[in-house]
Amino acid sequence: MFDDLSNRLFFRLYQTANSLQKVGAQALESEQITTQQWSVLGALSRDTAKDGMSVSDLCDYLRLSRQNISGVLNRLEERDLIVRNTNPKDQRLRYICRTEKGIKLWSKIAPLIGDFYDEALKNFSTDDRIAFTHFLNKLGENMHTMDKNKK
């Protein structure tokens, strides 16, 4: 069998992840942005992603498959929120960037995301948040190491 404590931990992780997907989408439903699209736009909104990110970079960063990311990008591209630019230096790479419209949308949803964070973490101290993030990071790294299909 397995120990009860670890089982509880993983059950709560699973349950909380389900809630995040559902309630996260509700927080951005006014802009018709899903939790997954939010994560992609968030990744592209970082300073370090100023010049765009390749699809592979996004896969690594978000821990998702190429085919999955591709679908999310298609839906974002159809709405003119991102573009797939070709890199003149290496034309195999597509550099995914936000469009003007994507940047504008991000500034619109950022406060909604902030409100969501505040409400979801309302009884968490700064120390709690740091410790929690650290645990998530550690567990995530362990599982990433275990992934047989990681490149």
Place this chain on the structure above:
Amino acid sequence: MFDDLSNRLFFRLYQTANSLQKVGAQALESEQITTQQWSVLGALSRDTAKDGMSVSDLCDYLRLSRQNISGVLNRLEERDLIVRNTNPKDQRLRYICRTEKGIKLWSKIAPLIGDFYDEALKNFSTDDRIAFTHFLNKLGENMHTMDKNKK
């Protein structure tokens, strides 16, 4: 905007949830059991679920929609791992129970789950696990409260 610490926390939660779905399925791929099916079988394997669980109970417990649960149950039912029994006391309710085959399968995958837990949590102390579970529980409860569509 939003604060960087909360953003990191939610990003890690999202990333870790993606890894769980992927690596969890890999851990049980020899028995062709997905992470979702595992969560349902796990729920039904608890002592408190000895007499079965209703679909509504499963929805609440796993934080998933009825339609979604229904699909997972259909797939488990096709493989004779669970049955939908009617309760003579209240014939609206379907009491979901594991079959003999389902119980046998669970005893087969339980050690695989144990190995998965051990490896994923290998550098976590007992105190870490307790604190981590507590954080997940708290965040999950907050998001559950925020859910507009909860019954």
Place this chain on the structure above:
DNA sequence: AAATTTATGTCAATGTATTGATTGTTTTTC
């Protein structure tokens, strides 16, 4: 007894998630 509520199921539309296979392009290596 009639109306309402509750529990479940199913269909539909949409979006996410996986692996595997195939195709094409470009860059690197030889």
Place this chain on the structure above:
DNA sequence: GAAAAACAATCAATACATTGACATAAATTT
């Protein structure tokens, strides 16, 4: 210059995830 490796797109099959709508049956309320 040709072969090999890397990157990306796409198709297929399967499974999971949401909401909304509609149907059925049974229990509860009025």
